[in-house]
Amino acid sequence: MAMVLKQPSVLPGFGLTLGFALFYFSLIVLIPLSGLFVKTTTLSWEQFWHTVTEPRAMASYQLTFGASFLGALINGFFGSVVAWVLVRYRFPGRSIVDALVDLPFALPTAVAGIALTAIYSSNGWIGRYLEPLGLKVAFTPLGVLVALTFIGLPFVVRTVQPVLQDLDMEVEEAATTLGANRWQTFRAVIVPELWPALLTGMAMAFARSVGEYGSVIFIAGNMPLKSEITPLLIMTKLEQYDYAGATALGVVMLVVSFILALMINLIQWWSGKRHTTT
Amino acid sequence: MSIQVDHVTKRFGNFTVLNDVSLHAKAGELIALLGPSGCGKTTLLRILAGLERPDQGRILLHDVEVTDQRITDRRVGFVFQHYALFRHMTVTENVAFGLSVLPKAQRPSPDKIQKKVDELLSLVQMRAMADRYPNQLSGGQRQRVALARALAVEPKLLLLDEPFGALDAKVRKELRRWLRRLHDELHITSILVTHDQEEALEAADRIVVLNQGHIEQIGTPDEVYESPATPFVYHFLGDVNVFHGRMSQDETVHEEAIRQLPAEVDASGEHEVTFVRPHDLELSLSRTTPTQLEATVRFVITAGSRVRLELASKDSPQIISVELTRERYRELKLGQGDMVFVHPKQLQVFKMPGPRS
C-alpha cells in the first residue's frame, strides 16, 4: 500500500476504502465485462467476423449509429438553444423547465418508450397530424430517431449550461465596446468557449443513444434489416440461445462504447489544457 | 513542555524539504519559525503535530520520543492557516469538539464541556458569537475560534501555521499582539510559523530563521536583527544596503578606506561584502572624515513614520537606501540633487564565495 500512496497520509482508512472499492468494482463490473471478451475468444476469427458483418447486423449498425448521430446533432443544436435560454433569460416557469430537462435521464426507459409510441402512433396526439402528411413516425426508423433525441436531450443542455454560466460577461462587454455586433460577439467570443462542452455533450448523447434499448423498442417496429437496432438484435440472439452471436455483437458494442468514452475524456482533457495555457 | 527536534530530514519525492534540522524549545517559550515560502517551516510544524512523518531524525516532547506516535495521541493543539473550522457546526460545537470525542472514561459531562467552552470563548472574546456558523464570521473571528478550539483540549504544545496569513494588515497586527498577551497569560509552549518578519520580531521569544530546509540562525529577536549570522538573515529581516568590499565604521582605520572599487578575490576564493541597514547610515552635509561616501540625493519619500531617501553614490552605480528620523531630516533640509556624505554607524562584514558578480 505504501508503494501505491504517493505520500503517506495521516488520514486513516486508505487501505480499507481503496481495497474494498477495488474488490467490489472488480467483482461487479470488471470481471463480468472481461468475461465477455473471454467468451469471444471461443469463437474463431471467421465466426466472429461473419457474425458481426452479416447483413442483418450491418443494417442494425446503420440504424443504430445513424439515428444516434442524427439525434446527437439535433440535440447539439436545440440543446444549446435551450441551455442559452435557461441561462440568459428569465421567464415564468423557468426553474420548472430547468428541472424537467433531466426527465429523460430520471425516467425509466420503458416508460419513455410507451409514451413516445402512444404520441406518435397514427391516432396519437402528434401522429394523427403527421400521418396525413405522409410522415409515419411510429414503427419506423424515424421513430427511432425521435426516441434517441428524447434520450439524449439532457446531455448537451447539462454540459453547455455550466460553461455558459461561468462565462465572463466582461469579455462580451469588451467586444461590444470594440464595435462588434451581437452576432459577431457570439461567434468570436462565446462559441469558442462553448465548443468543447458542446462536443462533449454531443459525444455523450451519442454514446448513450447507441446503447439505448428500452425507449426505442416500443416505437421502432423492430423489423430485421429495416428498423431493428443493434441492442435488440443482441437480445433476439440471446432469446434464441445464440450466445456466440450475442457475444460477438456485444463485443462490437462494448468496443465502440469504450472508444467513445475515451474520446469524451480526450475532449475534456484537451479543453482543460487549452484553458490552463490561456 | 519542552520540544527537541533532532536531526530531522524530510523529502517529498526528489525534493529535500528539511535537511538535518535540529532545535530545542524550552517549556513555555513562544518560538517563531520564520522563512520564505518553501523553506520547510510548515513541514516542520506538521511533523511536530504528527501530520507528517520525518524520513530521518527524532522528535521529543518533554523528553519523550514521539516520532512514531499517532496524532490522536499527541495532545498537540494545531491552528491551521485557513482555520479548518467545521463548517456545519456552530462556534460552540467547534470549540467543544475535542472534548466531545474523548473516550467515555475521560469525557467531561456536557455541563462541564459547556462551561469550558464558555471560558475559552470569553478568553478569545467570541462569547457573543457562540451560536454562529463559520461562514457568518470574519477571518479574524474564525481564527480566534480556531485558537479556542485548539486550546480546549488543554494541549501541552500549541502549533500555529501562519495563523494570520489570510487576514489584512491591520487585523494581523491586532491579532499578533493579542496572541502574545494570551501566551503571556497561558504559558503554553507555542511554535508559530510565519513568513512575516515583523510578526516574528514582535511576538516571539526566540526566532528560528529557515531557508531551503536548513536553519540559518536561532536567537532572540534582538540577536537575529542586530547580529545576523548570515547574509540571508540580514536580507530577510529588514532592509539592507549591500556594499561590495569592506567598509569600516571606525574613522581612524585608514587602510580600511571605503572602497567602491571591485574587490579582489582573496586567497581563499572569497570576497568581502558589507551589510548596513538604512537606519544605520548617518548623513552629513559636508565631509567630516576621509572615509565617508559621497552621494547625491535622488528621491525623498516623506510619507510614513520615517523619511526614506535614495542616494546615488558618486563613484559607483550603487543606489544607497537611507532611513532618517523626521527630526534629522528637518535638520538637514535635504532636497533632490543635494550632495551628502554617508557614514555607517553600524555594519557587518561577511565573506561571500567567488569573485564579485
Added chain:
Amino acid sequence: MSTEIAARVKNEEWKASLTSESALVRWALIVAALGYLTLFLFIPLAAVFTEALKNGVESYFASFTDPDALSAIRLTFLAASLAVPLNLVFGVAAAWAIAKFEFVGKQILTTLIDIPLAVSPVISGLIYVLLFGAQGWIGPWLAEHDIKIIFALPGIVLATTFVTVPFIARELIPLMQSQGREEEEAALTLGASGWQTFTRVTLPNIKWSLLYGVILCNARAMGEFGAVSVVSGHIRGLTNTLPLHVEILYNEYNAVGAFAVASLLTLLAIVTLIAKTMIERKTASSRTAHDPVWSTQPGNPL
C-alpha cells in the same frame, strides 16, 4: 442578506442589457427552445398520465393492485433495496480513497467508475448471463447446486447493481475533492478517531449530495429495463420488475394498464427531479453560486 441579493440581481440585469440580443432574437430563441422541449419533453410527460387515466380513476388504481402488479412492485423494491445500499458503501469508500489521498492510478480509477454508464443495458445483462447462465462459466456448477441466479432474484439484483454502480460515487467524488482534507486533519489533531472523524466531520459535509446520490441511484435502479430484461426471463409474478410489467401489459394491448403502472415510475422520476432541485438550492446557499451539485465535474453531471 436578501436585499443584497436583490440589489445584485438588478445590477446584473442592467449589465446584461448591455450585452444582449434584440428582443426579436430573444423571443425567437425562447420559442424555439420551448417548442423543442414541448415536443420532446412535456408532451410525453403529459401523455403518461392522460393515457393512464383514460378509463377513469378506478381502473387506474385497479391496475396496480392486481397480484402480478403487486409482485412486480415488491420485486422492484427488493432489488433496489439491495442494489442501492451496496452501491452506497462502494460510493462512499471510493470517494474517500479518491478525494482524501494521492495515489498512483487515481485518475484511472475515477475514469473506470464511469464504465457502467457507457455500456448498453443489454450488454450489462448479457455479461451476467454469460457468467451465470446455463451455458455460462459457472452455470453448470450452479445447476449442480440448484442455485438460480439468472431468471431469479440474484441475477436481477446483480444487473441492477451493475447499472447503478457509478451514481453515488460520481455525486460524492467532486464534492469531497473540493472540500479538501483540512477539516479531517483538524479533527485528528483534536483527538478524534478515524471513525469519529468520518461520521462527525466528513458525513455532515456531504449529506445533501449523498442523499441525492441515493435518490438518483434508487430511481435508476427501480427503472432499469434493458439489463433486467435480459436476466429476468420475464416470468410473470416471479421475475418481473415494474418496468418489465409495463412492457408485458403494453404488449398485451392493455395500454391503459401499462400507462397506469408507468405513471408510478414517472412519479418516482419527478420526485427525483424535485429532490435534485431542492438539494441544489441547499448546497448553493451554503457554498458559492459557482458550485451547484451538478456542475463541479465537467461533462456529464448526471
